[in-house]
Amino acid sequence: MTGHLVLVGLMGAGKTTVGQECARRLDRPFVDTDVEIERTAGHTVAEIFATEGEERFRARERDAVVEVCTRTEPLVVACGGGVILDPANREALRAAGTVVWLRAPAVELAARVGAGETRPLLADDPVGSLARLEREREPAYAAAAQVVVDTAGLAPTTVTERVLSAFAASEVRS
Ligand code: S3P
Numbered sequence: 001m002t003g004h005l006v007l008v009g010l011m012g013a014g015k016t017t018v019g020q021e022c023a024r025r026l027d028r029p030f031v032d033t034d035v036e037i038e039r040t041a042g043h044t045v046a047e048i049f050a051t052e053g054e055e056r057f058r059a060r061e062r063d064a065v066v067e068v069c070t071r072t073e074p075l076v077v078a079c080g081g082g083v084i085l086d087p088a089n090r091e092a093l094r095a096a097g098t099v100v101w102l103r104a105p106a107v108e109l110a111a112r113v114g115a116g117e118t119r120p121l122l123a124d125d126p127v128g129s130l131a132r133l134e135r136e137r138e139p140a141y142a143a144a145a146q147v148v149v150d151t152a153g154l155a156p157t158t159v160t161e162r163v164l165s166a167f168a169a170s171e172v173r174s
Contacts, residue, residue: 003097003174004068005167006077008084008144010133011119012109013102014156015078021160022167023076031071032078036064045080049120058086065089069096082121084137084144093144098170100163101145104152106131146170 005022007015016032023030034045037060041048048057061083068077069092077097083089093099104112110126113119122129142148147166151159 002074002171004071004075004077004093005163006079006093006097006099007102007163008079008093008099008141009081009102009104010106010109010130010137011081011122012112012130013081013104014112014151014159015102017156018102018159018163019076019078021156022163025160025164026074026076028074028076030076030078031068033061033064033068033083034080036067037061037080040064044118046118046120058082062086062089065092069093081133082137084140087143090140090144094146098147098167098174099145100147100149100166101141102149102151102159102163103141104150106134108152109134 005026007019009015019032020030037048037057038044040063041060043051045057048060061080065083068075079093083093106127109130113122113126121133147170149159149162149166
């Protein structure tokens with residue numbers, strides 16, 4: 001059986017860019033949990049945070065993870081950065097396929113996300129916020145992931161190659 005290829009990591013880790021390229025190369029659909037949430041809610045992630053709060057967003061996120069994990073067609077899934085905070089999400093994703101953690105230093109993540117209002121948790125100090133989130137979430141990413149790909153200084157095409165070869169190796173093992 002072939003499972004999903006699941007990408008986790010902090011905001012700016014490259015989950016969407018690398019995930020879309022992996023999906024193209026594997027000829028699989030690409031699914032982004034944030035996009036699924038936005039479609040179901042009819043609002044953007046920023047709007048959901050502003051009007052419903054983070055807790056309600058996390059509940060929507062859990063629903064999106066459950067939905068994605070029940071799909072039988074093999075997918076490439078990019079997870080919002082906080083998906084791994086919930087142990088049930090971690091377990092469901094690991095059971096549904098191979099979870100790959102795209103890791104990068106906070107300074108580089110901040111440079112990649114740039115300025116903007118789409119990521120409510122970064123507010124006006126992206127480097128500081130990402131450094132704090134990295135410290136807080138490192139154990140959760142480590143617990144979620146079967147594979148770690150260090151992306152520091154690497155172009156998306158190189159990261160894609162590394163993800164795909166790690167994924168192929170993990171599929172052979174399982
Ligand atoms: C979040 C990451 C975002 C989005 C939301 C919360 C987080 O997704 O789900 O703003 O808690 O790290 P990306 O990692 O795709 O930016």
